[in-house]
Amino acid sequence: MELPQTRDLLEKLAEAIRAEISGPVFMVGIHTGGAWLARALHDMLHLNTPLGTLDISFYRDDFERIGLHPEVKPSDIPFDVDAADILLVDDVLYTGRTVRAAINELFDYGRPSRIRLAVLVDRGGRELPIEAGFKGIRIDPGENRMIDLLKNEKGELQLRLRPE
Amino acid sequence: MKIHIRKGRVVDPEARFDGITDLYIAAGKVVSLGEKPDDFQANQEIDASGLIVCPGLVDLSARLREPGFEYRATLESEMEAATAGGITSLACPPDTDPPLDEPGLVEMLKYRAKSLNQAHVFPVGALTQGLQGKNITEMAELRDAGCVAFSQAEMPIEDTLVLLRAMQYAATFDLPVWLRAQDASLSRIGVAHDGEVATRLGLPGIPTCAETIALAKILRLARETGARLHVCRISSSEGVDLVRKAKEQGLPLTCDVSMNHIHLSEMDIGFFDSNCHLVPPLRSLRDKEALRMGLKDGVIDAVCSDHTPVDDDAKLLPFAEAEAGATGVELLLPLVLKWAEETNIPLPIALSKITSRPSGILGIGCGHLSPGAAADICIFDPGCCWKVEPKSLKSQGKNTPFTGLELKGKVKYTLIGGHVVYKANHP
């Protein structure tokens, strides 16, 4: 299976978001891939609201099993979450557990007026009732394969498909 | 009872005999070495081929925990452990509860020990009443009751005048004084050698000068009073040097070291192993090396087990709170053999450190196998390896820093007064 060009997906995603934006939207990327994407989308959409990042390590539901992530990064939400219209950004939407953790974490900063979700890839396989309002592509890579986002030395983002 | 010990390698350090031969025992005494006496009809034969036959071990310090500490160990358990370790004579320090400072206590201990028909017990009497370092004991009476020497065990006398008088009084009756050199003030709060490890672990230290200062004082007083001095449990390189100098200057003193200190150093404390909480403290690697050399060149005359059975509850505590001491009677022989092997000491010399030399210090005339000698004999397999584990020890005290170690040398038979008092289960 061939993955489409990341650049094309990103532009498609930006287009879809642009059409829906009215009023100030606060973008929050989930570490690590989501944060890169959020940065890129933030630039493409010329948003003037501050950009946030979340590391959901403290909210994972598999802490008991895998422990604390060895490279936990500080979350950075440089705006008032109360009554904010938030666009959460992640690279790949799969079981929905990461997004669940991110929503929980956001609520510990305050009560947003709305949270929407944008993902580059929706690969199905949901275990929670979570859907993305914006998506670059919907694909099914098969159970034993992983999709992740990489960043090369030039700063370009590239999706990668690999065996688990 | 007549016993014929066949084809053993008989090692008698005192007679400088080392060879494969037969040993004949009758009426509790050695009657012949090599040649079978006329009309000798053995009631029992012991095949000692491949084994070593040597005089029974003499231990200069084994705590039997009676009277007063029967919950830690009893005379029965520790005497059985001693014979399993090949020990046929032992001296027990006076730090019982109450301390051995009255003839009645000493007589009772002698009587109890004798009724067990095991190792000969030689009580060391208290030098001062209650070991308090204030008033001297009735030393002559205590000698008549059976004390072979006088000591303060681990309670150094703070008052030098008391020490002087105690040594003068002992010298009056020509009684040996056994002292461990430790300055009371310098050791009051310490629990480990004042060195690298104590500094790292945050343990209060006992400096080497606690030993050297006390030793210098004791040696001076021995010269002054003419007391017969035996220095117990030397622990430092500087201490060995002081003893060496004193001997070179002609002072008739003797000196022993604990088997723990010729194999262990402060490093073995590791992460607070309370089994390494010993008195005197385990000192540096350099000190350990000096003790091993001092033993080799004869500055140190004897090795003792310093057997101190401690119950688990008293050891399962933070290092400083844990009671000091290690069990030892069953490890004395293999640990001395280990030292000998590691330092290339011939077997007869190694064995002299736990037979003839300590016997000489005690003045009990055993520790050899010449015809006429009491048949106190240890027969051991020098090649037999065994692992130190709680279940492999007969002593009620299972506390030893050597737990888990493989040791070479296992006692097969122990004879006391011509009777087999211990026989190993496994052939």
Add this chain to the structure above:
Amino acid sequence: MMQYNRQINRDGELQHLLTVEGLPASMLHRILDAAESFVGVTEREVKKVPLLRGKAIFNLFFEPSTRTRTTFEIAAKRLSADVINLNIGASSQSKGETLLDTVNNLSAMHADMFIVRHAQSGAAHLIASHVAPEIHVINAGDGRHAHPTQALLDMYTIRHFKKNFNGLRVAIVGDIMHSRVARSQIHALTTLGVPEVRVIAPKTLLPKGVEHLGVHPYHDLSKGLKGVDVLLMLRLQNERMQGALLPSAQEYFKYYGLTPEKLALAKPDAIVMHPGPMNRGVEIDSSVADGPQSVILPQVTFGIAVRMAVMSILAGS
């Protein structure tokens, strides 16, 4: 048999935190990195994360210390753990219950973690070597031996203000002999690559062979402070005036107390730290403690985040 260090498990993970000694620099950095994320948490609307929900953490204080106990309690609560405080002190020990009896009883109450403070060096090691394998032990100070979370929060503070460790000159001033904090600081600083660690104290307060720990001893405060980037002041217990260690608090302050004049000998941007509680006018002058170079209050804030980090890493291993 040699006892081994129990704090690292077979998978190389932190099972207990008993001492800084022997921990690799990567492990220390991992704790400090995690702490950085927790500092963010403590600045939020809801200062709490659900990481240790349902875990029972026992504060086991055999030696009273309101301050340390409180910071551990806050840290545990911010991780959503249940905290049970036990000030055992002398009471249960005088009833004849041994340290391990106490610990066994508490283990039966399904504890997940013990925070242990004890007056004897090695107490935390002893407990760690006798608890069930699923229980984690954090040493909150054992005798003179170690106080690893204090040292880690000090390292966090240094990293926060000085960015990295490899060009620094650090001085630890005061009662090194009796200080578990100093021992842990020394291990942490040398492990993290601080090229020059000095210890400054009169000879009565320096343990024998302290240089083997990789530090340079000084007996003159003025010489020792020259060109220093970080000053770690230690608390001087009042009882040190007994037992012939020091003649008086006044003389100690005159020769070893940190005054503005003495501080001026260090680098102009040097920071001053203290584990608290301070004895003003004994080891530190008030004008220094409250002055612009003092980072004593940030230390307290960082302390909570560092303890959250340690608890999370342990609970997850």
